[in-house]
Structures are given as structure tokens and as C-alpha cells.
Amino acid sequence: xxxxxxxxxxxxxxxxxxxxxxxxxxxxxxxxxxxxxxxxxxxxxxxxxxxxxxxxxxxxxxxxxxxxxxxxxxxxxxxxxxxxxxxxxxxxxxxxxxxxxxxxxxxxxxxxxxxxxxxxxxxxxxxxxxxxxxxxxxxxxxxxxxxxxxxxxxxxxxxxxxxxxxxxxxxxxxxxxxxxxxxxxxxxxxxxxxxxxxxxxxxxxxxxxxxxxxxxxxxxxxxxxxxxxxxxxxxxxxxxxxxxxxxxxxxxxxxxxxxxxxxxxxxxxxxxxxxxxxxxxxxxxxxxxxxxxxxxxxxxxxxxxxxxx
Amino acid sequence: xxxxxxxxxxxxxxxxxxxxxxxxxxxxxxxxxxxxxxxxxxxxxxxxxxxxxxxxxxxxxxxxxxxxxxxxxxxxxxxxxxxxxxxxxxxxxxxxxxxxxxxxxxxxxxxxxxxxxxxxxxxxxxxxxxxxxxxxxxxxxxxxxxxxxxxxxxxxxxxxxxxxxxxxxxxxxxxxxxxxxxxxxxxxxxxxxxxxxxxxxxxxxxxxxxxxxxxxxxxxxxxxxxxxxxxxxxxxxxxxxxxxxxxxxxxxxxxxxxxxxxxxxxxxxxxxxxxxxxxxxxxxxxxxxxxxxxxxxxxxxxxxxxxxx
Numbered sequence: 001x002x003x004x005x006x007x008x009x010x011x012x013x014x015x016x017x018x019x020x021x022x023x024x025x026x027x028x029x030x031x032x033x034x035x036x037x038x039x040x041x042x043x044x045x046x047x048x049x050x051x052x053x054x055x056x057x058x059x060x061x062x063x064x065x066x067x068x069x070x071x072x073x074x075x076x077x078x079x080x081x082x083x084x085x086x087x088x089x090x091x092x093x094x095x096x097x098x099x100x101x102x103x104x105x106x107x108x109x110x111x112x113x114x115x116x117x118x119x120x121x122x123x124x125x126x127x128x129x130x131x132x133x134x135x136x137x138x139x140x141x142x143x144x145x146x147x148x149x150x151x152x153x154x155x156x157x158x159x160x161x162x163x164x165x166x167x168x169x170x171x172x173x174x175x176x177x178x179x180x181x182x183x184x185x186x187x188x189x190x191x192x193x194x195x196x197x198x199x200x201x202x203x204x205x206x207x208x209x210x211x212x213x214x215x216x217x218x219x220x221x222x223x224x225x226x227x228x229x230x231x232x233x234x235x236x237x238x239x240x241x242x243x244x245x246x247x248x249x250x251x252x253x254x255x256x257x258x259x260x261x262x263x264x265x266x267x268x269x270x271x272x273x274x275x276x277x278x279x280x281x282x283x284x285x286x287x288x289x290x291x292x293x294x295x296x297x298x299x300x301x302x303x304x305x306x307x308x309x
Numbered sequence: 310x311x312x313x314x315x316x317x318x319x320x321x322x323x324x325x326x327x328x329x330x331x332x333x334x335x336x337x338x339x340x341x342x343x344x345x346x347x348x349x350x351x352x353x354x355x356x357x358x359x360x361x362x363x364x365x366x367x368x369x370x371x372x373x374x375x376x377x378x379x380x381x382x383x384x385x386x387x388x389x390x391x392x393x394x395x396x397x398x399x400x401x402x403x404x405x406x407x408x409x410x411x412x413x414x415x416x417x418x419x420x421x422x423x424x425x426x427x428x429x430x431x432x433x434x435x436x437x438x439x440x441x442x443x444x445x446x447x448x449x450x451x452x453x454x455x456x457x458x459x460x461x462x463x464x465x466x467x468x469x470x471x472x473x474x475x476x477x478x479x480x481x482x483x484x485x486x487x488x489x490x491x492x493x494x495x496x497x498x499x500x501x502x503x504x505x506x507x508x509x510x511x512x513x514x515x516x517x518x519x520x521x522x523x524x525x526x527x528x529x530x531x532x533x534x535x536x537x538x539x540x541x542x543x544x545x546x547x548x549x550x551x552x553x554x555x556x557x558x559x560x561x562x563x564x565x566x567x568x569x570x571x572x573x574x575x576x577x578x579x580x581x582x583x584x585x586x587x588x589x590x591x592x593x594x595x596x597x598x599x600x601x602x603x604x605x606x607x608x609x610x611x612x613x614x615x616x617x618x
Contacts, residue, residue, distance in 0.1 A: 074576075096527075123524045125603035126590070132603070142522055171522070180441045181519050184509050186526025191529070191571075192501055194562045197586040200493050203559070210490050213451055213480070217407075217495025217535050218502070220599045224525050225592040230583035237571045237579055248568055250512070252561075253347055255504045259557055261544045262500075267383075274539035277506040281435070281536040285519045290529045293440070294434035296605040308482045 001157040003092075004027055007064035009057055009079055011035040011044040012229070013124060016094045016133025019049040021166040024135040031294035033189070034060035035130070036071075036079075042063030043130040057261035058086040069095040069107070079105030084111055092155045094119050098182060098232070100146045102239035108148075115152055117159055119145045120178065121168055122186070139167035140288050144182075146175040184241035188251060190225050190233055191244065197226040212242035312338055312401075313465040316373035318366055318388055320344040320353040322433060323405045324379030325442025328358040330475040333444045344439070345380075345388075352439040367395040374399050375471070378404040378416070383544035384417030393420055401464045403428050407491060407541070409455045409484035411548035417457075424461055426455045426468055429487065430477055431495070438540035448476035453491075455484040461561035492552035492576070496545055497560060499534050500553065503542070504534040 006022060008015045011033050033050035034035045034057040036043050044216075045053040054287040057267035061067050061083045071079045076097060084119045087093065097103035109118045113198050122275050125132065143163040147156050160170045200211045200219060211219065237244055261269040291297045315331060317324045320342050331338050340358035343366045344350050354362040359557045363369040370392045380388045385406060398401065402425045406412035409427050416425045416549050432450035434441065452472040456465050469479045509520045509528060520528065546553055571579040576594075593599045 044379060062427070084460045107340050109431050122523045124460050124526075127603050131558055133454055144523070181515050181523055182526055184515055185520055185523040185528040186511060188508075189527035190504060190529055191567060193530075193562070194504060194583055194586055195567055196498060196560055197557070197589055198503060198582055199497075199560045199563045200478075201589060202563075202587070203493060206490050206493055208589070208592075211494055212589065212596050212598065214453070214490055214494040214600050215593050216450055217433075217491055218498035218595050219494040221502075221530055222498055223586070223590040223593055223599070224605060226583075226586040227529060228583075230580050230587075233583050234576050234579040238574055238576055241571055241574070244571060245568065247508070248564075251508045252564070254508045254511075255501070255561070258500060258552065260548055262553060265547055265550070267543050267547055270520055270543040271539050273507055274503050274535075274537075276510070277503055277532070277535040278539075280506055280510060280521065281532040283517075284524050284532055288523050289521065289524050290532070291607045293608070294436050296533060297608050298600045299602070 001061050002154075003066040003162060005030045005032070005064045007031075007061040007067045007085070008033040008050055009060065009067065011040050011053070012070065013128050013132040013137075014121065015068070016044065016047070016049040017131050017135065017137035018068060018070065018096070018133075018166070019044075020133055020135040023048075023051075025165050025167070026162070032060040032064065040130045041130070047130060049130060049133060055307055057083045059088045061091075064088065065091050067091055067093045069093070069097075072229075072232045072235040073097045073103050073239045076103050077110045080107050080110035087111070087114060088220050089113065090158060092117060094159060096121055098186065098236045099240035100144075100178045100260035103176050104146065104148065107122050115118055115155055117145060117147045117151060117156055118175065119143055119159065119163065120181070120182070121163065123168070124228075125225040126224045128232070138163070141168050141172050143168035144178050145172050146178050147172065154268065178238050179243045180246075183240060183247040187236055187240055187244045188247045190228065191224040191237065191248065192251070193226040194233070203261060221285055311463075312375040312471060314339045314373045314375070315342070316340075316370040316376045317342040317379055318344075318358055318369065318376065318392070319379035320349050320358055320362070320439050321379065322437050322441040322446075323430070324354070325353065326360040326444065327377060327379065327405075327442075327475070327593070328353075329442055329444040330447060332357075332360075334474050334476070335471070339370040341373065344470055344547065349439045354478045356439060358439060358442060362528050366392045370400075373397065374378055374400050375469045376400055377389075378402070381538075381541045381544040382406045382412050382548045383409050384539075386419045389416050389419035393477035396420070396423055398422065401426060401468060403468060405430055407495065407545045408549035409453075409487045413455065413484050423462055425485065426454060426456045426460060426465055428452055428468065428472065429491070430472065431491070432478070433537075435533045435536040437541070445476065447472070452477035452479050453487050454481050455487050456481065461499055465500045488549050488552045489555075492549060496553050497556045499537065499542055500546065500557065501549055501560070502531040502535040505531050
């Protein structure tokens with residue numbers, strides 16, 4: 001492995017998981033880390049997310065040969081600009097942002113003299129902060145790398161190897177295509193989940209207590225991703241606006257068609273639509289991207305796991 | 310327990326789970342069952358979902374003092390009419406349908422001389438058919454009972470006790486209110502999940518293979534409930550049309566507001582909306598209606614459970 005000193009800027013779910021994963025799978029790499037929040041830094045030190053939690057970002061990046069920015073998309077540029085003069089000239093700069101065109105632009109403008117190869121591990125949970133990370137977050141998940149044209153191929157392959165060693169499968173594509181793909185597999189689902197949870201909270205004729213009690217009918221599934229970090233998701237939608245609005249338009253057209261089928265009582269159209277969505281679930285399970293057990297393997301059916309009763 | 314002979318019409322997820330739960334928690338009740346599909350009947354007999362799988366519905370209900378219809382909402386009336394003359398006069402008739410006004414009407418019209426007390430256990434998985442049921446499906450879930458006015462209170466309390474013994478918490482409300490509550494906690498989430506999975510399948514610029522690969526970004530959560538039984542869900546939407554369309558209207562308004570916030574770049578509005586949806590998730594977990602572990606406790610992070618790799 002060609003990297004020896006990794007600096008992680010931002011010690012939340014992603015940054016913390018990278019720190020822990022590197023200690024487990026790449027124990028020879030020395031890790032430094034920084035977070036803008038003193039509380040996060042203190043907790044990161046307690047959990048040992050990195051070898052050295054630094055008091056300043058400058059100190060964290062000073063000797064690094066790989067710097068990964070793990071901050072919300074909207075502050076990538078500022079976080080990078082703050083350490084521009086401290087990052088060694090030959091260090092590779094990367095990130096984990098959920099949108100790639102805007103982040104690549106922000107990092108490129110903040111660090112015009114450095115090599116930047118953006119990346120996005122498609123892995124996460126609804127939790128955030130320095131307590132959320134764990135070493136196996138990236139196992140069997142995909143990490144999308146979006147190198148600029150004419151990039152340094154040796155550095156690129158070192159970054160690919162880095163992510164593969166942490167357990168991820170790596171795919172390379174353009175930032176533009178990434179943003180389109182993730183708009184449908186991640187951004188739109190989050191937007192819809194946030195919307196329906198909001199809708200359910202605001203009803204006059206159904207109480208919040210009823211929404212909670214009868215959530216096992218399907219609603220509870222949406223509340224998980226709607227519990228994700230609001231700052232990060234605000235930034236995702238603002239930074240991938242065009243692709244999200246495009247996908248949202250398609251979704252709305254399809255929803256309108258189903259709405260009409262319900263109103264006119266067109267059972268055949270409903271059945272036909274509902275019958276063809278099973279195959280995708282089956283493929284996702286076959287590809288190892290979800291749990292094959294019913295109900296995601298939730299522990300509540302046998303009452304032995306996970307419930308706070 | 311005042312029931313001694315239970316007949317279950319329809320041996321899918323719900324009927325099979327009731328049969329297994331009764332054998333575990335109410336072993337003195339004799340159970341008969343029938344399903345219109347010969348394959349389902351054969352499999353139900355192999356799994357022992359009920360003590361006796363009958364070749365006709367008439368045979369199944371002939372001696373019952375409790376008959377529970379576990380068929381899709383759209384065929385409740387027909388299934389009941391087919392055994393009208395065979396159900397003993399003093400038997401209680403119930404069901405498990407996901408919509409209640411339409412089902413109560415259909416059962417009432419088919420069985421004008423019988424006592425019908427509809428019910429709806431808010432419990433399930435994405436699986437269906439005679440292999441899907443399990444005895445603990447109803448544990449710590451809510452069962453909503455929607456008795457008609459001036460019902461037989463002794464029979465009502467016997468039905469409540471029946472469900473409580475199977476592990477459920479019981480709530481009593483009108484069929485009308487049930488349909489409104491479930492429209493938001495179950496029907497709308499299913500409609501939206503079916504829609505987005507369909508939208509993602511139909512894109513030209515993102516391949517189905519990409520949708521599957523990067524589904525861990527959020528999309529996979531929706532595919533679970535979009536894998537539910539299409540016949541049943543067609544019937545749910547047709548039979549609870551008004552409440553579903555009302556809730557869908559509210560959802561669409563909220564989605565349009567968020568869409569506008571994205572388009573005009575109103576980060577404050579997005580943040581404010583995203584920040585207030587976490588509390589509902591917390592309440593759902595506190596009320597024991599979901600798994601407290603991150604990611605529903607999915608087994609894929611440690612790679613030891615549930616994955617077909």
C-alpha cells in the first residue's frame with residue numbers, strides 16, 4: 001500500500017468508520033484526524049477513531065500523503081481552503097461526499113495545486129457523529145471513484161486499492177454519471193422519506209401517537225433514512241439539484257399515473273405495476289446489497305434483539 | 310378462552326401465522342383451514358399451519374365458532390358468500406383485511422345473518438403465501454378491531470382476548486378512522502415505495518444494474534415493501550380509495566414545497582424540515598415498533614447473517 005499517513009478531516013460516521021477500518025485492515029498506516037467540533041474531537045479520541053486527534057486541521061494534514069475530507073458537501077471547499085498551505089504537495093486529496101460534481105469543483109478550486117480524486121462510499125446508517133462509525137461499514141458495499149480526466153493513474157490505483165482493502169468494491173465513473181445514479185438510488189429516496197415523515201407529523205385527523213403505534217404497516221421503514229443527518233442532506237440536495245429535480249419529475253409523473261389508476265379504479269394497471277417491482281428486490285438480495293431475511297432481519301419478531309421494551 | 314374451533318379461510322402470510330400462533334398460544338383450539346389454491350393447501354398441510362386443511366371452504370367452517378377470512382380485500386365478499394349457509398349461526402366472523410370500511414360492508418352483505426367484527430393486525434413482512442407465516446408475527450404489534458355499533462360485547466371481548474393471547478396489543482376504533490390512519494401509516498408508504506421502485510426500473514440513463522449495485526444508498530429500503538403481494542395491494546388501494554387519495558394529496562403538496570426549496574436553493578427550509586423528522590423515529594423505537602439497532606439490525610455489516618453471497 002502506497003499510503004503511509006492518512007489525515008481524516010471530519011470525524012462523523014464516515015470519517016470515524018474510515019479511521020477504524022484503516023486500523024483494522026491497514027494497521028501500518030498512521031492516522032491523524034480533526035473535527036471542527038471540540039466535543040466530536042474529544043469523543044473521537046476516547047473511541048480511538050484515529051491514532052492522533054489533532055487540535056487543528058493544519059496539524060492533522062501536515063505530514064499526510066492521503067487526506068480524506070469527510071465533512072458535509074456544503075463545507076468541503078471551506079474545509080479544504082483552510083488547510084491549503086499545510087497539505088504536502090505530493091499528497092493525494094479525496095473525500096466521501098454524496099454528490100460529486102459540486103464537491104469536485106469545490107475541492108479543485110480550494111486546492112488548485114493538489115491532486116484531487118473524489119470518491120463516494122455508498123455505505124452508511126441513519127446514525128451520525130463520532131459514535132456512529134464502525135470498522136466494517138464498507139464491507140461488501142460499493143465505493144464510486146470519480147477521477148478527473150488525465151489523472152495520476154498510480155495515485156488512482158492506490159486509492160482504489162485503499163478502498164478495496166477496507167472491504168469495498170470499487171467502480172470508476174464520471175462525476176456527472178455518479179450524480180445521476182445516486183439521485184435515484186439515494187437522494188430521491190431520502191427526499192421522499194423526509195417528505196412522508198413530515199406529512200404524517202402534520203395531520204390533524206390522525207394523531208402523532210397513532211402514526212407511531214401503527215407504523216409497522218410500512219411507515220416505519222421510511223423513518224430510518226429520514227433520521228439521517230439534516231445538515232448533510234440539506235447540502236446533498238443543494239449540491240446535486242439538477243439530477244435530483246430530474247429524478248423527482250419522473251417520480252411525480254409515475255405517482256400521478258398510479259393516483260389516476262386508483263381514482264378510476266383501474267385494478268389491472270395497479271396489479272401490473274405492483275407485480276413487476278419484486279424482481280428488483282430479488283436482484284438486490286442476490287447481489288449481496290441487502291439482507292435476505294424477511295423484514296430486513298429485524299429483531300422484533302422474536303423479541304430477543306434490538307428492542308427497547 | 311371462549312373459542313374452541315377456529316376456521317381460517319386463506320392460508321397465506323396472515324392465515325398461516327394465525328394458525329401457527331394459535332397452535333402455540335391457544336393449543337386447545339382446534340383449527341381448520343382452506344385456501345382456494347390447491348398448491349397452497351398442500352403446502353399448508355406440509356407445514357402444519359392448521360390441524361386440518363380442508364378440501365372445501367364449506368367443510369372448513371362447518372363446525373367453527375370463529376371464522377377468520379384471510380383473503381385479499383377484493384374477494385372477502387365472495388369468499389364469505391360461498392360459505393354463508395355453512396357457517397354456524399352463533400359463530401363469530403372476523404377478518405384481517407388492511408382496509409376496513411369496504412371489507413366490513415362486503416362481509417356484512419355476504420353474511421347478513423351472522424355477527425361480523427372486522428379486525429386488522431398491523432403486522433406483516435414482504436413475503437406472502439403459505440411459506441411466509443410464523444407464530445410470532447403478531448408479537449408486540451397492534452391489532453385494530455373495528456366493531457359495528459351495538460355489537461355483541463361478549464363476542465367482542467372474546468375476539469380482543471384472542472388477539473392479545475397471540476401477542477398483539479388491541480385497539481378499538483371505527484372502520485372509518487382505521488382507514489384514515491392506515492392510509493398514512495401503511496397504504497401511502499406502500500404506494501410510494503411501489504412508485505419509486507418502478508421509476509428506478511424505467512430510466513434510460515441509469516441502468517437497472519446500477520440501481521441494484523448502489524441501492525444501499527437508501528433505495529433498497531423501499532424495495533422491501535414494494536415486494537409485497539400485488540393482488541392484496543391492488544385491492545387495498547381500490548378499497549380504501551378516498552383516504553389514500555386524501556393522504557396522497559397532502560404528500561404531494563409537501564413534496565412540491567421541498568422541490569421548490571431545492572430549486573430556489575432554500576437551505577434553511579430544507580434543514581428545518583429534515584431536522585424535525587428524527588423525533589418520530591426515536592418515538593417509534595421507544596414504543597417498541599422498530600429495531601433500535603442501526604440499519605434495522607441488518608446482518609450485512611458483519612457479514613455473518615442473512616446475505617446470500
